[in-house]
Amino acid sequence: MAPPVPTASLSVTELACRRGGRRVFDGLSFSVTGGELLALTGRNGSGKTTLLRALASLGRAESGTIAWAGADIAWLGHLDGLKGDLTVAENIDVAERLRGVVPDKTRLEAALASFDLTALAARPVRTLSAGQRRRTALARVASSRANAWLLDEPLNALDAPAQAALRAVLATHLASGGLAIAATHAALEIAGARVLELGARDARGELGA
């Protein structure tokens, strides 16, 4: 049994971000802690990706604060972040090494199995379909020991079995104390998920059940 990971927590205060010269949201305040899933919803262009990138420190916020505590972040962006000429297994392995972590073979194999990728482990990623690549990227996140997952449209390109696999993996992650923030169009259908809807212009984030 793996040792428990430290719990991450996030506290966001009065966050405002611009994209392409216009402000996408401001006055955003919320907090997330271990075991919680926060779903970011809203129309296209409402700033879900911008918010997620700002939380990951990939993008810059215009004002406000983002305070992480004890967080080891795993990122799933709009793009898969996979190298086409490497195999599925190699991609996940090198991704862990780039985080400065020695990859754990059992975790890797378990993650591949959860997303039904065991048979594809030795295939170069460029030969896979979009859905298979997305599953590989998700397996990368799942096999890491990160306690904070930031996922941008994780359900994209996934068929029904894959979506079920994602929900199962998410549930396990949350149960072991990890937190997850996911920007999504489609419903994640996970019990207890909080929803933050980003509106069009000056969105003031209201947390709903």
Add this chain to the structure above:
Amino acid sequence: MTAFTALFLRDLRLVLRRPGDVVVVLAFFVVATTLFPLGIGPEQNLLARIAGGVLWAAALFAALLSLERLFASDYEDGALDLLLLAPGALELAALAKCAAHWIVTGLPLALLAPLLGVTFGLDGKSLAAVALTLLVGTPTLSLIGGLAAALTLGARRSGALLALLALPLCVPTLIFGTGAIEAVATGEGFTVHIAILAALALMALATLPWAMAAALRQAGE
């Protein structure tokens, strides 16, 4: 294995899986160099005098050809985000990529150039000078080109823009590289030139990884 080594080996592995990319660059080097004797004529004295300059200029253009893809593929497939998020220094990551680029571009060019130098009628000492100056000078080209590549990620006309930015910055290296080869040919010592080439390489090493990291962060925003 540190993150630096992991990234370095990853990039090498990626190149090895597509050896054609490297072969194209080296082939360009050979073709471009051969154009000069064909265009200028076979007069041995003249060829020997321009050999250093031709080899260096062709090596520079060949290195530039491959630089456009240095960060572009990571930018396009989203792997750059993962590099930006990695806990280690981004400067080291940039350096790891430039090092991998040098191994598959600068180093082969430095080894190939003396072979081509023979066709220009260079003597043994000059050939050695060609190889040595390129060995010492091409790392600087990889670093400068890496900076130009990072600055032009996602820009319009990035190929031409990369050349516009990189070539002027590479001029000092070019001047001292060819100067060293000339110095050997005229019998003067070339230690000063090599020393300056090495100094330029060290200066590039000490400053450009930070500039590259800054540029990569801008690209991620």
Add this chain to the structure above:
Amino acid sequence: MATLHFLANPARFRRFAQRVLPALSIATALAVAVGLYWALVIAPPDYQQGETVRIMFIHVPAATVAMGGYVLLAVLGASLLVWRHPLAALMARATAPVGATFTAVGLITGSLWGRPMWGTYWVWDARLTSFLLLFFLFLGHIALSRAYDDPDRGDRAASILALVGAINVPVIKFSVDWWNTLHQPASIMRLGGPTIDPTILYPLLWMMLTFALLFVLLVLLRTDTEIDRRRLEAAEMAA
């Protein structure tokens, strides 16, 4: 409301510019008139070069101010990257083309002066080469800042370039000391004081001042235009 933050400093700049520009324009025009008359008519011809020495009164100030312009570009770049000063980006966009022009004037006048003085229009010595590099650095800055759909991205990339290229300025300045160049060594800014005769030194210094004023005037005017351009773009996006 989103544009208010943007306007904070540029608005202050615009008020400053509106106060200063009329006086500055008149001062510059006067300085040019006085300087040209002094340099072209009053100052004596050189005992060796004759009348062609008068090109120096354009060449040296243009080249000096061009180098100063690059230093300004580097400072603006640092100010943009470190403090995210919105005005720095706009002023940098204004400065680069002016700097490139002054560098081109320096290159052309230097070339024209070189022919009668040293018998050649160009030579690849350290100073001329590094000064030509300055021209390319300006061009690179202009191209890079405008190569992106997102102007902020272009401004920041160009700032990094400006800082990296700053090493070239001391190289230009000291190249005539470090190497045997065809270009003559420093005659003004050197230990031991200037070596030029006062009847030529003073009009030269006046022309340096004139070119500096001209540079500042052009940069202020262009920055004003860049503010308008950025406002227009912001308005188009919000519409």
